Amino acid sequence: MPVPVNAFKQALSQPGPILQGLWVALASPHVAELCAGAGFDWILIDAEHGPNDIPLVAQQLAVTQHLPAQRIVRLPAGESWLIKQALDIGAQTLLIPMVDTPEQALAAARACRYPPDGTRGMGAGLGRASNFGRVGDYVATANDQVCLIVQIESRLAMENLEAIAETPGVDALLIGPADLAGDLGFPGRANVPEVYAAVEEIFARLKALGKPAGIMSTDPAMIALSSRAGARFIATESDTGLLARAAAAHLSRVKGETDDAETMTY
Numbered sequence: 001m002p003v004p005v006n007a008f009k010q011a012l013s014q015p016g017p018i019l020q021g022l023w024v025a026l027a028s029p030h031v032a033e034l035c036a037g038a039g040f041d042w043i044l045i046d047a048e049h050g051p052n053d054i055p056l057v058a059q060q061l062a063v064t065q066h067l068p069a070q071r072i073v074r075l076p077a078g079e080s081w082l083i084k085q086a087l088d089i090g091a092q093t094l095l096i097p098m099v100d101t102p103e104q105a106l107a108a109a110r111a112c113r114y115p116p117d118g119t120r121g122m123g124a125g126l127g128r129a130s131n132f133g134r135v136g137d138y139v140a141t142a143n144d145q146v147c148l149i150v151q152i153e154s155r156l157a158m159e160n161l162e163a164i165a166e167t168p169g170v171d172a173l174l175i176g177p178a179d180l181a182g183d184l185g186f187p188g189r190a191n192v193p194e195v196y197a198a199v200e201e202i203f204a205r206l207k208a209l210g211k212p213a214g215i216m217s218t219d220p221a222m223i224a225l226s227s228r229a230g231a232r233f234i235a236t237e238s239d240t241g242l243l244a245r246a247a248a249a250h251l252s253r254v255k256g257e258t259d260d261a262e263t264m265t266y
């Protein structure tokens with residue numbers, strides 16, 4: 001029995017509408033399942049900035065497996081041991097942050113694949129990836145279903161963009177506008193013309209290569225720009241952002257109503 005087909009990687013290889021995603025960083029299997037069931041094409045389980053460890057990521061992968069949303073796991077860094085653990089618990093699409101050079105991209109790509117295409121260590125028979133050894137030909141079929149996305153979020157990465165994108169084993173690239181803004185000299189200000197222009201340039205250069213590209217941004221202007229520029233996948237919110245804004249809006253509504261009305265009725 002072969003390893004499950006990576007539907008996200010399959011979608012990236014075909015033209016189609018923008019794949020809509022949600023950043024999931026609350027490190028809660030309940031929240032991950034709730035968000036994955038909302039109808040997004042994909043969710044990003046964030047183990048870079050979310051307080052996620054491998055056991056928690058494994059739980060989020062398990063509870064969302066029955067839902068159509070594809071799951072991407074962002075690791076804290078492109079370390080081979082982190083990549084090995086994430087793949088062994090069943091992640092098939094990985095996002096590696098802060099990739100600035102083709103050498104870093106190649107190291108991550110090779111860490112994702114078994115020999116002869118890479119250096120991934122043998123051990124998935126112990127983990128969720130192979131359904132604990134029940135997928136008999138996991139090693140023979142796993143490489144093709146891994147999807148490696150690398151993050152472009154620095155001036156150096158922009159200088160190396162084509163070399164990174166054309167690195168064997170890199171399947172897609174995602175722009176990190178917040179970190180890119182910081183490295184371009186605009187920390188905390190990803191909504192300045194210089195960053196919009198840089199993002200537009202990155203999308204144009206990747207489109208010329210025919211390489212799938214995405215972005216994470218909650219800025220409507222950045223989302224519109226990215227959609228026009230050919231983004232294939234976009235995350236436009238996070239679980240933390242949605243909950244924080246909804247809680248604040250609800251409280252101000254309740255306080256506004258209770259300040260005027262004598263009692264609240266539900």
Ligand SMILES: O=C(O)C(=O)C[C@H](O)[C@@H](O)CO
Pocket residue numbers: 023049151153175176177178179180216238
């Ligand atoms: O640099 C960025 O932008 C990203 O990598 C996304 C951030 O981590 C953050 O916007 C996710 O909420």
